[in-house]
Amino acid sequence: MKKMKRMAALILSCALAAVCPVMGSQAEEDTRKAFVFGDYVGDVDPASGAYAWVGMRIGVMESLFKLDDSMTVQKNLVDDYSVSDDGLVWTIKLRDNVQFQSGNPMDADAVKASLERTCSMQSRAESELDIASMEADGNVLTITTKKPNPVLPNCLCDPYSGIVDVKSIGDDGDATVGTGPFKLVEYVENERMELDAFDDYWAGKPASKHVTIRSISDLDASSMALQNKELDACYGLSYDARDLFDGTPGFKISQAATSRVYKVYFNLEHEFTGDPNFRKAVGMAIDKSSYAQVLVNGAGTPAKTSFPEVTPFAEKTDVSAVPDFDMDGAKALLEESGYIDTDGDGILEKDGQKVSIQIITYGRTGLPQTGQALQSALQQLGVETSFEQLDSTEDRGRAGTYDLSVYAEVTLPTGDPYSYLMNNFGTDGIQNFGKYSNAEVDELLDQLAMEFDVDKRNELAAQIDGIVLSDNSICNIFHLNMYMAMKDTVVGLDQSPVDYYHITYQTCVEE
Numbered sequence: 001m002k003k004m005k006r007m008a009a010l011i012l013s014c015a016l017a018a019v020c021p022v023m024g025s026q027a028e029e030d031t032r033k034a035f036v037f038g039d040y041v042g043d044v045d046p047a048s049g050a051y052a053w054v055g056m057r058i059g060v061m062e063s064l065f066k067l068d069d070s071m072t073v074q075k076n077l078v079d080d081y082s083v084s085d086d087g088l089v090w091t092i093k094l095r096d097n098v099q100f101q102s103g104n105p106m107d108a109d110a111v112k113a114s115l116e117r118t119c120s121m122q123s124r125a126e127s128e129l130d131i132a133s134m135e136a137d138g139n140v141l142t143i144t145t146k147k148p149n150p151v152l153p154n155c156l157c158d159p160y161s162g163i164v165d166v167k168s169i170g171d172d173g174d175a176t177v178g179t180g181p182f183k184l185v186e187y188v189e190n191e192r193m194e195l196d197a198f199d200d201y202w203a204g205k206p207a208s209k210h211v212t213i214r215s216i217s218d219l220d221a222s223s224m225a226l227q228n229k230e231l232d233a234c235y236g237l238s239y240d241a242r243d244l245f246d247g248t249p250g251f252k253i254s255q256a257a258t259s260r261v262y263k264v265y266f267n268l269e270h271e272f273t274g275d276p277n278f279r280k281a282v283g284m285a286i287d288k289s290s291y292a293q294v295l296v297n298g299a300g301t302p303a304k305t306s307f308p309e310v311t312p313f314a315e316k317t318d319v320s321a322v323p324d325f326d327m328d329g330a331k332a333l334l335e336e337s338g339y340i341d342t343d344g345d346g347i348l349e350k351d352g353q354k355v356s357i358q359i360i361t362y363g364r365t366g367l368p369q370t371g372q373a374l375q376s377a378l379q380q381l382g383v384e385t386s387f388e389q390l391d392s393t394e395d396r397g398r399a400g401t402y403d404l405s406v407y408a409e410v411t412l413p414t415g416d417p418y419s420y421l422m423n424n425f426g427t428d429g430i431q432n433f434g435k436y437s438n439a440e441v442d443e444l445l446d447q448l449a450m451e452f453d454v455d456k457r458n459e460l461a462a463q464i465d466g467i468v469l470s471d472n473s474i475c476n477i478f479h480l481n482m483y484m485a486m487k488d489t490v491v492g493l494d495q496s497p498v499d500y501y502h503i504t505y506q507t508c509v510e511e
Helices: 012-017 108-121 123-129 219-227 239-245 276-284 288-295 312-316 327-336 367-381 394-399 418-425 439-450 454-470
Strands: 034-039 065-067 073-075 078-083 089-094 131-137 140-145 182-188 192-197 210-215 233-235 251-266 300-302 356-362 384-390 404-410 474-487
Touching: 034 219, 073 078, 108 123, 108 131, 108 140, 219 233, 219 239, 239 251, 239 474, 251 276, 251 367, 276 327, 276 367, 276 474, 288 300, 288 367, 288 474, 312 454, 327 367, 356 367, 367 384, 367 404, 404 418, 418 439, 418 454, 439 454, 454 474
Parallel strands: 034 210, 034 233, 356 384, 356 404
Antiparallel strands: 065 073, 078 089, 089 140, 131 140, 182 192, 192 210, 233 474, 251 404, 251 474, 300 474
16 A cells, blocks of 8 residues: 555445345345454555555455464365475365455466465565466466475465455555455555455354454553543553453453564674674573563563474474573673773773664564663663664664664464574575574575475474574564453454454454
8 A cells, every 4th residue: 555645445346245135125234333443554465565464464355374373274265275296286276255355256366366466576475485386277276386385385374475356456556455354445544444344255244344443553542542442452552551451340351472572683793793792691681581571561471492482393492502691690701702891981892992782673562661671781781772763673674774673573474483484594584684694504494495294394493493592693582472452342353373363254342
C-alpha cells in the first residue's frame, strides 16, 4: 500500500458479499456484531517486506500451510502434498472451492501467480522458497526447487507466502485481496483499517460482521481505550499494563510463550565490538533474570540459546561458552584485555582511545527499556555509552552505523531453525547486520539446507547455534511471552506461539 491515506474501493461484489442471506422472499437480519481490535496497522500485501505479517494477522491473507501451537506444519489451503524421491518436486493438491474475497477462484494458476509475484518482489521469499519452476493444472500445483528444499512447507507458512489474487491488483500495485475471512475495505495509514466479513470464506461464515483494527502506536492510549471498552481486545500493550486486565472483572488475557528473542547483536567490524573479549564482557554485564522479570513484567524467560528451551535445538546446544551475569568478572576481563582508565575520569581506554559505544534500538515493547538498562550496565563497566531509539534499526544495521543493537526477532518464523540461522549468521545472510562470517558455520548451513532427516536437522541447528554463541557474536537475553488483553466476552481470539495468527473467522464478542 502506498504511503498515503487511501480508501479501498467498495466494489459491487464486496457489497453483495456483506448482504444478509435470503430465505424465500425475505432477507434474514444479520445480527452479528462488529469487533474493534487494537493491533499494528500497515500494508497487508505479503510481498511488502517488513509488514508482510499484517495481512495474515488480521484475517485478510492466508498461506498454503500454517503452524500449530507446537510449531508443527499443518495443511491449510491444501488437501494433500508429496515430494519426489530426489527432494526436488513437490506436488500440492489445493482445497476445492476456495475463493478470493473478489469472488475469483483460488486455483493452482492463481497460487502460481501469487508466489511468482512475491518472489519477484521479496528477496527473502525468493531465497528461501528457491523455486526453479511451477506448473498449474486445475487444483494441482507442482513446484520444482533448484535444489532439495526440505523445509518448503515451512516456508509456505511464512507470511510472505500469503496467497493474493493477482487479478485484483489495482494500478497502485498493492495486493489487498486474499482468501481470509475478512476483506480490507478501508485503510488509513498509521490510524486504522476497516474489514468486512467475507461470507463465502471456505472454513465458515465469519462470526463478526465487521472488524476495525485501530493503531496501537500510543500504548497508553490503547490501554485506556480497552479499559473504557472502546476496544474489544488489544495486542502489543506494554507489559506494565498486563496487570490491569489479568484477573480484573470484565477482562481476561490470552498469553503464550513464543520464539521471539530479545538480544544484543554487535557490529563485528567496529573496533571495540570487534573484540570477542569486549563482547563477552558485555554479556557478563547483562542481568538476564532481572531484565526478564522487571523490563517485561515477568513475561520473559532468560535465554542463552537462540531457540526456546522446549525445542530440540535448544536441548542439544552447547552453551558452556555463554557467560552468566558477573559484573565484577566483566570488569576483570576488560582489565585483562587492556581496557584501563588511565586518567581517572571513569572512562576506560584501549590503546590510548576512549571506549565509547553507541546503542541503537526501536520502539517495540521492552526494547527501549532493555537498551537503557544495557546503557547503565556498560557505564558501570566504565564504557562511555550513548543510546538512540529509532523507528526502525534495519537501515542503520545494513549501513553498519552502530556499535550495539538491541533487537527482537522471531527465531522460528516457519517452525524450522534454518531461516533464522541462515539469515542472521550465514556470511551472505540478509539479516546478518553484524557481518558475522564463519566458514564452519557456512558449511554446516549448507548441510542443514539439504537435510531431510528431522533428528539430523536438530543436531545441525544446535551445532550452528553453539558455534555462534561461543564467538559471543550475539547475546540472547530472554524469550518473550506475548499476550492479548480483551473483554471477558470475547471468543475466538487466542494468542498463538507463532504470533502470526490473530483475527480468525471465529473472533467475535458474545454479549
